[in-house]
Amino acid sequence: MSKYLVNKFLFTVDRDPELVEQYREDPRGTVAWWEQERANHLLSCTTPEASTWLAFEDHEREALATHDHVALFELGAHPFLTLTLFIAMFERDYDEPLGYQLRYGEALKHLSLPYADIAT
Protein backbone atom coordinates (compact mmCIF):
# COMPACT_ATOMS: atom_id res chain seq x y z
CA MET A 1 0.00 0.00 0.00
CA SER A 2 1.34 3.45 -0.86
CA LYS A 3 -1.70 5.66 -0.37
CA TYR A 4 0.61 8.22 1.16
CA LEU A 5 2.57 8.42 -2.08
CA VAL A 6 -0.58 8.70 -4.21
CA ASN A 7 -1.67 11.58 -1.99
CA LYS A 8 1.80 13.11 -2.20
CA PHE A 9 1.56 13.08 -5.99
CA LEU A 10 -1.87 14.75 -5.95
CA PHE A 11 -0.74 17.25 -3.30
CA THR A 12 2.46 18.36 -5.01
CA VAL A 13 1.01 18.53 -8.51
CA ASP A 14 -2.01 20.53 -7.32
CA ARG A 15 0.29 23.21 -5.86
CA ASP A 16 2.30 23.82 -9.02
CA PRO A 17 0.47 25.46 -11.96
CA GLU A 18 2.99 24.14 -14.48
CA LEU A 19 2.69 20.61 -13.17
CA VAL A 20 -1.11 20.83 -13.28
CA GLU A 21 -0.89 21.56 -17.01
CA GLN A 22 1.78 18.94 -17.56
CA TYR A 23 -0.33 16.31 -15.82
CA ARG A 24 -3.41 17.29 -17.82
CA GLU A 25 -1.57 16.99 -21.14
CA ASP A 26 0.67 14.01 -20.46
CA PRO A 27 -0.53 12.01 -17.47
CA ARG A 28 1.53 8.89 -18.07
CA GLY A 29 4.72 10.79 -18.75
CA THR A 30 4.17 13.07 -15.77
CA VAL A 31 3.57 10.15 -13.40
CA ALA A 32 6.70 8.37 -14.63
CA TRP A 33 8.84 11.53 -14.31
CA TRP A 34 7.41 12.38 -10.90
CA GLU A 35 7.98 8.89 -9.51
CA GLN A 36 11.56 8.93 -10.75
CA GLU A 37 12.46 12.48 -9.73
CA ARG A 38 10.13 13.66 -7.01
CA ALA A 39 8.48 10.78 -5.17
CA ASN A 40 11.17 10.47 -2.52
CA HIS A 41 11.87 14.19 -2.11
CA LEU A 42 11.31 15.18 1.53
CA LEU A 43 8.92 18.10 1.38
CA SER A 44 9.85 19.56 4.74
CA CYS A 45 13.56 19.95 3.94
CA THR A 46 14.95 23.14 2.45
CA THR A 47 17.92 21.34 0.91
CA PRO A 48 17.37 18.33 -1.32
CA GLU A 49 16.97 15.40 1.01
CA ALA A 50 15.19 12.22 0.10
CA SER A 51 13.79 8.97 1.33
CA THR A 52 14.93 5.84 -0.45
CA TRP A 53 11.94 3.54 -0.49
CA LEU A 54 8.76 5.21 -1.77
CA ALA A 55 7.22 3.78 -4.96
CA PHE A 56 3.75 3.33 -6.42
CA GLU A 57 2.15 -0.03 -6.72
CA ASP A 58 1.22 -0.94 -10.29
CA HIS A 59 -2.51 -0.27 -9.93
CA GLU A 60 -1.86 3.09 -8.27
CA ARG A 61 0.54 4.14 -11.01
CA GLU A 62 -2.00 3.08 -13.66
CA ALA A 63 -4.89 4.95 -11.98
CA LEU A 64 -2.83 8.14 -11.91
CA ALA A 65 -1.52 7.61 -15.45
CA THR A 66 -5.06 7.29 -16.82
CA HIS A 67 -6.66 10.16 -14.84
CA ASP A 68 -8.96 7.53 -13.35
CA HIS A 69 -10.52 9.39 -10.43
CA VAL A 70 -12.98 6.53 -9.80
CA ALA A 71 -10.12 4.10 -9.28
CA LEU A 72 -8.29 6.60 -7.09
CA PHE A 73 -11.39 6.94 -4.92
CA GLU A 74 -11.68 3.15 -4.68
CA LEU A 75 -8.01 2.93 -3.68
CA GLY A 76 -8.54 5.34 -0.81
CA ALA A 77 -6.77 8.41 -2.19
CA HIS A 78 -7.85 11.46 -0.22
CA PRO A 79 -10.99 12.62 -2.07
CA PHE A 80 -10.34 16.31 -1.41
CA LEU A 81 -6.94 16.13 -3.08
CA THR A 82 -8.22 14.24 -6.11
CA LEU A 83 -11.21 16.54 -6.52
CA THR A 84 -9.35 19.84 -6.31
CA LEU A 85 -6.64 18.76 -8.72
CA PHE A 86 -9.13 17.33 -11.21
CA ILE A 87 -11.26 20.48 -11.03
CA ALA A 88 -8.14 22.46 -11.86
CA MET A 89 -7.50 20.27 -14.89
CA PHE A 90 -10.97 19.67 -16.29
CA GLU A 91 -13.52 22.22 -15.05
CA ARG A 92 -12.51 24.45 -17.96
CA ASP A 93 -13.89 21.89 -20.43
CA TYR A 94 -17.50 22.43 -19.26
CA ASP A 95 -19.66 25.50 -19.90
CA GLU A 96 -22.31 25.12 -17.20
CA PRO A 97 -21.55 25.93 -13.54
CA LEU A 98 -20.46 22.82 -11.62
CA GLY A 99 -20.76 20.81 -14.84
CA TYR A 100 -17.54 18.93 -14.23
CA GLN A 101 -18.14 18.47 -10.52
CA LEU A 102 -21.55 16.90 -11.14
CA ARG A 103 -20.16 14.51 -13.76
CA TYR A 104 -17.33 13.66 -11.39
CA GLY A 105 -19.88 12.63 -8.75
CA GLU A 106 -22.00 10.80 -11.31
CA ALA A 107 -19.05 8.60 -12.24
CA LEU A 108 -18.92 7.43 -8.62
CA LYS A 109 -22.66 6.68 -8.31
CA HIS A 110 -22.18 2.92 -8.24
CA LEU A 111 -20.31 3.27 -4.95
CA SER A 112 -22.02 3.25 -1.58
CA LEU A 113 -20.97 3.38 2.06
CA PRO A 114 -18.63 2.32 3.42
CA TYR A 115 -16.29 4.12 1.05
CA ALA A 116 -12.66 3.07 0.85
CA ASP A 117 -10.62 3.92 3.93
CA ILE A 118 -8.59 7.09 3.36
CA ALA A 119 -6.34 6.66 6.38
CA THR A 120 -2.68 6.50 5.44
Next chain:
Amino acid sequence: MAELVAVIASTHHPFYLRASTATGEERPPFADEWVRKVEGFRETLTKANPDVLLMVGSDHFHQLWLDNMPQFLVGHAEQYDANWYNEEREFGLPRMHMRGDRELSGYLLREGLDAGFDLAFSNELRIDHSVTCPIITLRPQNDLPIVPVYTNIFAPPLPQPKRFVQLGQAIRQMVEAWPSDKRVAVIGTGHLSLELGGPRQFGPHGPDPEFDARAVEWIASGDLEGCLSEVTLDSLHAPGNATHGFMDFMLMMGVAGEGRKADYVDTLDLFHTMEAYFTWYPNGAPA
Protein backbone atom coordinates in the same frame (compact mmCIF):
# COMPACT_ATOMS: atom_id res chain seq x y z
CA MET B 1 -9.09 39.14 33.48
CA ALA B 2 -9.97 39.02 29.80
CA GLU B 3 -13.62 39.07 28.85
CA LEU B 4 -15.10 36.49 26.50
CA VAL B 5 -17.52 38.76 24.66
CA ALA B 6 -18.79 36.43 21.93
CA VAL B 7 -18.62 32.80 20.85
CA ILE B 8 -19.38 32.39 17.18
CA ALA B 9 -19.70 29.24 15.08
CA SER B 10 -20.46 28.99 11.42
CA THR B 11 -19.86 27.17 8.22
CA HIS B 12 -17.14 28.51 5.92
CA HIS B 13 -18.32 28.50 2.35
CA PRO B 14 -15.44 29.56 0.10
CA PHE B 15 -17.82 30.67 -2.67
CA TYR B 16 -19.40 33.46 -0.59
CA LEU B 17 -16.99 36.18 -1.72
CA ARG B 18 -17.44 35.35 -5.38
CA ALA B 19 -21.25 35.04 -5.07
CA SER B 20 -21.68 38.21 -3.06
CA THR B 21 -19.57 40.37 -5.38
CA ALA B 22 -20.83 38.98 -8.69
CA THR B 23 -22.94 41.25 -10.84
CA GLY B 24 -25.30 40.89 -13.80
CA GLU B 25 -25.76 37.42 -15.23
CA GLU B 26 -22.87 36.15 -13.14
CA ARG B 27 -24.73 36.84 -9.89
CA PRO B 28 -26.39 33.65 -8.62
CA PRO B 29 -30.09 33.84 -7.66
CA PHE B 30 -29.38 33.09 -4.01
CA ALA B 31 -26.72 35.80 -3.60
CA ASP B 32 -28.93 38.59 -2.21
CA GLU B 33 -30.45 36.40 0.49
CA TRP B 34 -27.01 35.04 1.36
CA VAL B 35 -25.63 38.57 1.73
CA ARG B 36 -28.57 39.61 3.93
CA LYS B 37 -28.02 36.65 6.23
CA VAL B 38 -24.28 37.17 6.47
CA GLU B 39 -24.70 40.88 7.20
CA GLY B 40 -27.13 40.08 10.02
CA PHE B 41 -24.70 37.52 11.36
CA ARG B 42 -21.81 40.00 11.10
CA GLU B 43 -23.70 42.43 13.31
CA THR B 44 -23.57 39.92 16.17
CA LEU B 45 -19.77 40.23 16.23
CA THR B 46 -19.71 43.97 15.66
CA LYS B 47 -22.00 44.50 18.65
CA ALA B 48 -19.65 42.52 20.89
CA ASN B 49 -16.84 45.01 20.14
CA PRO B 50 -13.92 42.58 20.49
CA ASP B 51 -10.21 43.47 20.66
CA VAL B 52 -8.87 40.12 19.48
CA LEU B 53 -10.23 37.10 17.59
CA LEU B 54 -9.31 33.54 18.52
CA MET B 55 -10.12 31.64 15.36
CA VAL B 56 -10.66 27.89 15.15
CA GLY B 57 -10.28 26.35 11.72
CA SER B 58 -8.65 23.52 9.83
CA ASP B 59 -5.93 23.53 7.23
CA HIS B 60 -7.02 21.91 3.98
CA PHE B 61 -3.65 20.31 3.12
CA HIS B 62 -2.15 23.69 2.39
CA GLN B 63 0.67 23.94 4.90
CA LEU B 64 0.06 20.92 7.11
CA TRP B 65 0.74 17.64 5.38
CA LEU B 66 0.87 13.92 5.99
CA ASP B 67 4.62 13.89 6.67
CA ASN B 68 4.07 15.71 9.96
CA MET B 69 0.43 16.24 10.82
CA PRO B 70 -0.52 17.93 14.09
CA GLN B 71 -3.92 17.19 15.64
CA PHE B 72 -4.24 20.61 17.30
CA LEU B 73 -1.97 23.54 16.46
CA VAL B 74 -1.81 27.10 17.75
CA GLY B 75 -0.43 29.83 15.50
CA HIS B 76 2.36 31.69 17.30
CA ALA B 77 3.25 34.40 14.83
CA GLU B 78 3.16 38.20 14.79
CA GLN B 79 1.65 38.19 11.35
CA TYR B 80 -0.18 35.77 9.11
CA ASP B 81 -0.27 35.65 5.36
CA ALA B 82 -3.37 33.95 4.10
CA ASN B 83 -4.90 32.04 1.21
CA TRP B 84 -3.13 29.91 -1.31
CA TYR B 85 -2.71 29.56 -5.05
CA ASN B 86 -5.28 26.81 -5.39
CA GLU B 87 -7.81 28.84 -3.36
CA GLU B 88 -7.34 31.79 -5.73
CA ARG B 89 -7.72 29.35 -8.62
CA GLU B 90 -10.79 27.57 -7.37
CA PHE B 91 -12.68 30.10 -5.26
CA GLY B 92 -11.37 33.47 -6.39
CA LEU B 93 -10.12 34.23 -2.88
CA PRO B 94 -7.55 37.04 -2.64
CA ARG B 95 -4.23 36.87 -0.82
CA MET B 96 -4.76 38.40 2.63
CA HIS B 97 -2.74 39.45 5.61
CA MET B 98 -3.61 39.54 9.31
CA ARG B 99 -1.91 40.65 12.49
CA GLY B 100 -1.36 38.10 15.23
CA ASP B 101 -1.53 38.36 19.01
CA ARG B 102 1.56 36.54 20.23
CA GLU B 103 0.82 37.23 23.85
CA LEU B 104 -2.45 35.31 23.65
CA SER B 105 -0.82 32.60 21.49
CA GLY B 106 1.96 32.04 24.02
CA TYR B 107 -0.51 32.01 26.88
CA LEU B 108 -2.73 29.43 25.19
CA LEU B 109 0.25 27.21 24.42
CA ARG B 110 1.62 27.24 27.95
CA GLU B 111 -1.75 26.86 29.67
CA GLY B 112 -3.03 24.37 27.11
CA LEU B 113 0.02 22.14 27.51
CA ASP B 114 -0.30 22.30 31.27
CA ALA B 115 -3.98 21.40 30.96
CA GLY B 116 -3.07 18.17 29.15
CA PHE B 117 -3.38 19.13 25.47
CA ASP B 118 -0.22 18.37 23.49
CA LEU B 119 -0.56 21.42 21.29
CA ALA B 120 1.69 21.93 18.29
CA PHE B 121 2.72 25.44 17.33
CA SER B 122 3.87 27.33 14.29
CA ASN B 123 5.84 30.55 14.07
CA GLU B 124 5.15 30.86 10.35
CA LEU B 125 1.62 29.74 9.64
CA ARG B 126 0.00 30.72 6.39
CA ILE B 127 -3.70 30.38 7.01
CA ASP B 128 -6.35 29.26 4.58
CA HIS B 129 -10.04 29.74 3.86
CA SER B 130 -11.24 28.10 7.08
CA VAL B 131 -10.05 31.30 8.79
CA THR B 132 -10.23 33.83 5.97
CA CYS B 133 -13.85 33.03 5.11
CA PRO B 134 -15.10 34.10 8.56
CA ILE B 135 -12.92 37.22 8.30
CA ILE B 136 -14.58 37.99 4.98
CA THR B 137 -18.08 37.37 6.33
CA LEU B 138 -17.77 38.64 9.93
CA ARG B 139 -14.99 41.24 9.92
CA PRO B 140 -14.32 42.33 6.35
CA GLN B 141 -12.36 45.37 7.51
CA ASN B 142 -9.85 42.82 8.87
CA ASP B 143 -8.65 45.20 11.55
CA LEU B 144 -8.25 42.90 14.58
CA PRO B 145 -5.36 40.67 15.60
CA ILE B 146 -6.04 36.96 15.50
CA VAL B 147 -4.84 33.74 17.08
CA PRO B 148 -5.50 30.77 14.79
CA VAL B 149 -6.12 27.36 16.32
CA TYR B 150 -6.06 24.57 13.75
CA THR B 151 -7.67 21.17 14.26
CA ASN B 152 -7.27 18.03 12.21
CA ILE B 153 -10.67 17.07 10.81
CA PHE B 154 -9.21 15.96 7.55
CA ALA B 155 -6.43 13.36 7.72
CA PRO B 156 -7.23 10.15 9.64
CA PRO B 157 -6.49 9.13 12.34
CA LEU B 158 -8.48 12.00 13.86
CA PRO B 159 -9.00 12.87 17.52
CA GLN B 160 -12.31 11.67 18.99
CA PRO B 161 -15.28 14.09 19.00
CA LYS B 162 -15.15 14.40 22.79
CA ARG B 163 -11.56 15.66 22.50
CA PHE B 164 -12.77 18.57 20.37
CA VAL B 165 -15.38 19.37 23.02
CA GLN B 166 -12.78 19.16 25.79
CA LEU B 167 -10.45 21.51 23.92
CA GLY B 168 -13.33 23.96 23.47
CA GLN B 169 -14.08 23.82 27.19
CA ALA B 170 -10.40 24.40 27.97
CA ILE B 171 -10.23 27.34 25.56
CA ARG B 172 -13.19 28.92 27.35
CA GLN B 173 -11.49 28.50 30.74
CA MET B 174 -8.14 29.75 29.48
CA VAL B 175 -9.58 32.84 27.80
CA GLU B 176 -11.59 33.78 30.87
CA ALA B 177 -8.51 33.32 33.08
CA TRP B 178 -6.19 35.28 30.77
CA PRO B 179 -4.63 38.13 32.77
CA SER B 180 -5.49 40.81 30.25
CA ASP B 181 -8.10 43.50 29.87
CA LYS B 182 -8.84 42.54 26.30
CA ARG B 183 -12.24 41.62 24.93
CA VAL B 184 -11.93 38.25 23.17
CA ALA B 185 -14.26 36.71 20.62
CA VAL B 186 -13.82 33.03 19.77
CA ILE B 187 -14.86 32.22 16.23
CA GLY B 188 -14.84 28.71 14.80
CA THR B 189 -15.93 27.32 11.48
CA GLY B 190 -16.82 23.81 10.44
CA HIS B 191 -19.25 21.89 8.33
CA LEU B 192 -22.67 20.36 8.55
CA SER B 193 -23.22 17.41 6.21
CA LEU B 194 -20.76 17.67 3.36
CA GLU B 195 -19.43 15.41 0.64
CA LEU B 196 -16.35 16.27 -1.41
CA GLY B 197 -14.95 14.03 -4.10
CA GLY B 198 -17.65 11.38 -3.59
CA PRO B 199 -20.88 10.30 -5.30
CA ARG B 200 -23.13 12.61 -3.27
CA GLN B 201 -21.28 15.86 -3.89
CA PHE B 202 -22.70 19.14 -5.17
CA GLY B 203 -26.35 18.19 -4.90
CA PRO B 204 -29.18 20.76 -4.70
CA HIS B 205 -28.91 20.57 -0.88
CA GLY B 206 -26.39 19.21 1.56
CA PRO B 207 -26.05 15.44 1.27
CA ASP B 208 -27.99 14.77 4.50
CA PRO B 209 -30.64 17.41 5.40
CA GLU B 210 -31.84 15.19 8.27
CA PHE B 211 -28.40 15.29 9.90
CA ASP B 212 -28.25 19.04 9.28
CA ALA B 213 -31.54 19.60 11.11
CA ARG B 214 -30.39 17.51 14.07
CA ALA B 215 -27.02 19.24 14.11
CA VAL B 216 -28.53 22.71 14.08
CA GLU B 217 -30.78 21.71 16.99
CA TRP B 218 -27.84 20.31 19.00
CA ILE B 219 -25.84 23.50 18.49
CA ALA B 220 -28.69 25.97 18.96
CA SER B 221 -29.78 24.33 22.22
CA GLY B 222 -26.27 23.56 23.50
CA ASP B 223 -27.16 19.88 23.66
CA LEU B 224 -23.64 18.55 24.03
CA GLU B 225 -24.78 15.36 25.70
CA GLY B 226 -27.23 14.49 22.91
CA CYS B 227 -24.65 15.37 20.29
CA LEU B 228 -21.88 13.30 21.87
CA SER B 229 -24.24 10.36 22.33
CA GLU B 230 -24.87 10.17 18.58
CA VAL B 231 -21.73 11.45 16.92
CA THR B 232 -18.70 9.19 16.54
CA LEU B 233 -15.78 9.18 14.14
CA ASP B 234 -17.49 6.29 12.34
CA SER B 235 -20.98 7.82 12.29
CA LEU B 236 -19.76 11.02 10.67
CA HIS B 237 -19.12 9.22 7.39
CA ALA B 238 -22.85 8.64 6.87
CA PRO B 239 -23.92 12.28 6.35
CA GLY B 240 -21.11 12.84 3.83
CA ASN B 241 -17.43 12.03 3.59
CA ALA B 242 -16.31 15.53 4.65
CA THR B 243 -18.70 15.84 7.60
CA HIS B 244 -15.92 15.36 10.14
CA GLY B 245 -15.60 19.14 9.98
CA PHE B 246 -18.66 19.07 12.24
CA MET B 247 -16.24 18.38 15.09
CA ASP B 248 -15.14 22.02 14.88
CA PHE B 249 -18.77 22.93 15.62
CA MET B 250 -18.56 20.54 18.58
CA LEU B 251 -15.43 22.34 19.76
CA MET B 252 -17.37 25.60 19.64
CA MET B 253 -20.20 24.00 21.62
CA GLY B 254 -17.55 23.24 24.22
CA VAL B 255 -16.51 26.91 24.24
CA ALA B 256 -20.15 28.00 24.56
CA GLY B 257 -20.92 25.52 27.36
CA GLU B 258 -23.25 22.61 28.05
CA GLY B 259 -26.88 23.61 27.86
CA ARG B 260 -26.14 27.13 26.68
CA LYS B 261 -28.71 28.12 24.08
CA ALA B 262 -27.31 30.20 21.26
CA ASP B 263 -28.41 33.82 21.30
CA TYR B 264 -28.49 33.95 17.51
CA VAL B 265 -29.28 31.13 15.08
CA ASP B 266 -29.72 31.30 11.34
CA THR B 267 -29.38 28.90 8.43
CA LEU B 268 -29.45 29.04 4.67
CA ASP B 269 -30.17 26.01 2.56
CA LEU B 270 -27.72 26.18 -0.34
CA PHE B 271 -26.63 23.76 -3.01
CA HIS B 272 -23.80 21.52 -1.83
CA THR B 273 -24.19 22.17 1.93
CA MET B 274 -26.34 24.03 4.44
CA GLU B 275 -25.00 27.30 5.77
CA ALA B 276 -25.42 27.80 9.52
CA TYR B 277 -24.64 30.72 11.82
CA PHE B 278 -24.61 30.76 15.65
CA THR B 279 -23.63 33.36 18.24
CA TRP B 280 -23.52 33.12 22.03
CA TYR B 281 -22.95 36.05 24.37
CA PRO B 282 -21.47 34.57 27.58
CA ASN B 283 -22.16 37.75 29.57
CA GLY B 284 -25.48 38.63 28.01
CA ALA B 285 -26.29 40.26 24.70
CA PRO B 286 -24.70 43.67 24.20
CA ALA B 287 -27.07 46.62 24.11
